[in-house]
Amino acid sequence: xxxxxxLVGGLANGCVYGLLALGFVLIYKATEAVNFxxxxxxxxxxxxxxxxxxxxxxxxxxxxxxxxxxxxMAVLSYVLEMTFIRRLFGQPQFSVVVLTIALGFVLRFIAxxxxxxxxxxxxxxxxxxxxxxxxxxxxxxxxVVIVVTLxLVGGLxxxxxYTRVGLAMQACSQNQLAAYYVGIPVKRLSSxxxxxSGVTATxxxxxxxxxxxxxxxxxxxxxxxxxAAVIGGFGSLPGxxxxxxxxxxxxxxAQFYAPTGYSQIAPYAIMLLVLVVRPAGIFSQVAQKKV
Amino acid sequence: xxxxxxxxxxxxxYYGPVMALRGVSIEVNRGEIVCVLGANGAGKTxxxxxxxxxxxxxxxxxxxxGKPVTTFAPEAIVREGIAHVPQGREVFPLMxxxxxxxxxxxxRRDRSSIMQELDVIFNYFPxxxxxxxxLAGTLSGGQQQMLAIARALIMRPNIMLLDEPGLxxxxxxxAEIYQIITRLNQDLGVTMLVVEQNARTAxxxxxxxxxxxxxxxxxxxxxxxxLDTADIQEFFLGAAQNPSATGGRWKRKKTWR
Ligand SMILES: Nc1ncnc2c1ncn2[C@@H]1O[C@H](COP(=O)(O)OP(=O)(O)O)[C@@H](O)[C@H]1O
Ligand SMILES: [Mg+2]
Numbered sequence: 001x002x003x004x005x006x007l008v009g010g011l012a013n014g015c016v017y018g019l020l021a022l023g024f025v026l027i028y029k030a031t032e033a034v035n036f037x038x039x040x041x042x043x044x045x046x047x048x049x050x051x052x053x054x055x056x057x058x059x060x061x062x063x064x065x066x067x068x069x070x071x072x073m074a075v076l077s078y079v080l081e082m083t084f085i086r087r088l089f090g091q092p093q094f095s096v097v098v099l100t101i102a103l104g105f106v107l108r109f110i111a112x113x114x115x116x117x118x119x120x121x122x123x124x125x126x127x128x129x130x131x132x133x134x135x136x137x138x139x140x141x142x143x144v145v146i147v148v149t150l151x152l153v154g155g156l157x158x159x160x161x162y163t164r165v166g167l168a169m170q171a172c173s174q175n176q177l178a179a180y181y182v183g184i185p186v187k188r189l190s191s192x193x194x195x196x197s198g199v200t201a202t203x204x205x206x207x208x209x210x211x212x213x214x215x216x217x218x219x220x221x222x223x224x225x226x227x228a229a230v231i232g233g234f235g236s237l238p239g240x241x242x243x244x245x246x247x248x249x250x251x252x253x254a255q256f257y258a259p260t261g262y263s264q265i266a267p268y269a270i271m272l273l274v275l276v277v278r279p280a281g282i283f284s285q286v287a288q289k290k291v
Numbered sequence: 292x293x294x295x296x297x298x299x300x301x302x303x304x305y306y307g308p309v310m311a312l313r314g315v316s317i318e319v320n321r322g323e324i325v326c327v328l329g330a331n332g333a334g335k336t337x338x339x340x341x342x343x344x345x346x347x348x349x350x351x352x353x354x355x356x357g358k359p360v361t362t363f364a365p366e367a368i369v370r371e372g373i374a375h376v377p378q379g380r381e382v383f384p385l386m387x388x389x390x391x392x393x394x395x396x397x398x399r400r401d402r403s404s405i406m407q408e409l410d411v412i413f414n415y416f417p418x419x420x421x422x423x424x425x426l427a428g429t430l431s432g433g434q435q436q437m438l439a440i441a442r443a444l445i446m447r448p449n450i451m452l453l454d455e456p457g458l459x460x461x462x463x464x465x466a467e468i469y470q471i472i473t474r475l476n477q478d479l480g481v482t483m484l485v486v487e488q489n490a491r492t493a494x495x496x497x498x499x500x501x502x503x504x505x506x507x508x509x510x511x512x513x514x515x516x517x518l519d520t521a522d523i524q525e526f527f528l529g530a531a532q533n534p535s536a537t538g539g540r541w542k543r544k545k546t547w548r
Binding site: 164167168170171174177178179180181182183184186187 | 343345364365366368369370374375376377381382383384385386390393394395397398442443446
C-alpha cells in the first residue's frame with residue numbers, strides 16, 4: 001500500500017482524535033479537571049445524530065439532524081456540569097476525575113439501553129464517494145473530516161483570542177482566583193466550556209461514525225485522544241490537534257510496517273516517549289505556574 | 292452622620308472546621324481610607340475574601356450603601372462596586388498588561404468610556420503605559436501591584452479592598468504604592484479598605500483603623516489614636532513579629548528523647 005495513502009487515512013483519523021483531545025484540553029484549561037467522559041460524550045452525540053438522520057430513525061436531512069444533535073449535546077453537557085461537576089467545586093481534582101469516569105459509564109449504559117450494542121453506521125450524503133489522484137484515493141468522508149476539523153479549530157482559536165467570553169475563559173485558566181476578583185462568572189463559564197466540548201465531541205462523533213461504525217463502547221476511543229492531548233502538551237489547543245494527528249498517522253503506519261498488534265500500543269508508546277523526553281508536552285506553554 | 296458605605300456586621304467565616312473570622316464588625320464611610328491591622332494569620336485576607344463573596348459567610352452581614360450583599364456571587368459583588376486588589380497581586384500572567392486591564396472592565400458594558408478611563412488610570416501608573424504590550428507575568432513585583440490596583444480601578448468601584456499592597460516590596464516601592472493609593476483617594480474619591488501587617492505605613496494614610504487578632508476586632512480608633520498607642524506594632528502585632536521559632540523547635544526535639 002502507498003505510504004501516502006496511509007498518511008491521508010491517518011490524518012483523517014487523527015482529526016477525530018484531535019477534536020476529542022481538544023475537548024480534553026478545553027475543559028482542563030478552564031477548570032483544571034480532566035473529563036474522562038469525553039469519549040463517551042462523543043459516542044452519545046454520534047448516536048443521537050444517527051437516530052435523527054438514519055432512514056430507520058427520524059430520517060431528517062443530514063445537516064438538520066447534525067445541528068439538532070449538536071445543540072442537544074451542548075445543552076446536555078451544560079446541564080451535566082451544572083448539576084454534577086459544579087457540586088465538587090473546591091474538592092480535590094481527583095474527585096472530579098472519578099466523577100467523570102462514572103459519568104462515562106452511565107452514558108455508555110444509557111446508550112446501550114436506547115440503541116443496543118450492535119455496531120451501527122451513520123448514513124451520510126458523502127459516503128462511498130471519492131476523488132482519485134493517481135494512486136491516491138481521497139474519500140469524501142476523509143475530506144469532510146479534515147475540512148470540518150480545520151474550520152472548527154480555527155474558529156475556536158479566533159473565539160479565544162478575539163471575543164470577550166473567550167478572553168475571560170483564558171483568564172479563568174491562567175488564574176481562577178483573579179478571574180473571580182475581576183467579576184468573571186467563573187462557574188457559568190465552566191458550564192459553557194463543557195457545552196463547547198460537548199459540541200466538539202459530537203462533531204468528532206459524527207465524523208467518526210461517518211467513517212466507520214459506532215457502538216456504545218466506541219467511547220473508549222477517548223483514551224487514545226487523551227494520549228493525543230498529553231502528546232500535545234495538555235493545555236494547548238493547536239497542540240491537541242497536532243497530538244491527534246500524530247496518533248492518527250502513526251497508527252496505520254505501525255499497523256503496516258510493525259509486527260501485528262503493535263499499532264494498538266503505538267499511541268501510548270509515543271505518549272510515554274514524549275513524557276520522558278519533554279514532560280510538559282510538545283507544545284508546552286513557556287511560562288509555568290510556580291509553586 | 293450619613294450612612295456608612297460599607298457595613299460589616301458580626302461576620303463569621305470557616306475553613307472547614309476552622310473558624311477564621313469570629314464575629315467581625317467594621318464600617319467604612321464614603322471617601323475614607325480605613326485600615327485593618329493584624330499579624331500574619333489574623334484573618335485579614337479571610338475578611339476581604341468574605342466581603343467579596345469568594346468565601347461564604349457562616350453568619351453576619353455585609354452591606355454596601357445599605358444593600359445587603361452577603362449572599363451575592365463574586366461577580367455580582369463586583370457589579371455592586373466592590374473591587375478587590377488581592378494579596379500577592381494575582382495578575383493574569385500570560386496576558387498583556389492591556390488585556391489584564393480590559394478583563395478588569397469585564398463587568399462594564401460601556402466600552403467607549405473605558406478607553407477614556409484608561410487614559411486617566413495611566414496618569415497614575417506611568418510604568419504601565421510603556422509596558423502595555425508586555426506579558427503581566429514578566430513585570431516586576433511593584434509593577435504587578437500597580438497593575439492589580441489599576442485593574443481594580445477600571446471597574447470604577449465604589450470601594451476598593453486592598454490586601455497588603457506593600458507585601459514583598461522594597462520600602463521605596465511601598466511608599467510609592469501608598470502614595471498612589473492616597474492620590475486615588477483624594478483625586479478620584481475612591482473609598483478604600485486596606486488590610487496590612489505593617490501598621491505604621493497603613494495608619495499614615497488612613498483616617499481610622501481596626502486591629503484584628505485571631506479573627507476578632509480587639510481595638511479600633513482614629514489613626515492618630517492608634518499611632519499614639521505605645522508602639523502599636525509591638526503591642527498589637529508583636530506576637531507574630533517575634534516567633535522565636537528555632538528555640539521552640541530545639542526544645543521539642545529534646546523532649547523526643
Ligand atoms: N485555605 C485555607 N484553609 C484553611 N485555613 C486557612 C486557609 N486560609 C487561611 N486559613 C487560616 O485562617 C486564618 C486566617 O488566615 P488569613 O485570613 O489568611 O490571615 P491573614 O491574611 O491575616 O494573614 C489562619 O489561621 C489561617 O491558617
Ligand atoms: Mg493575608
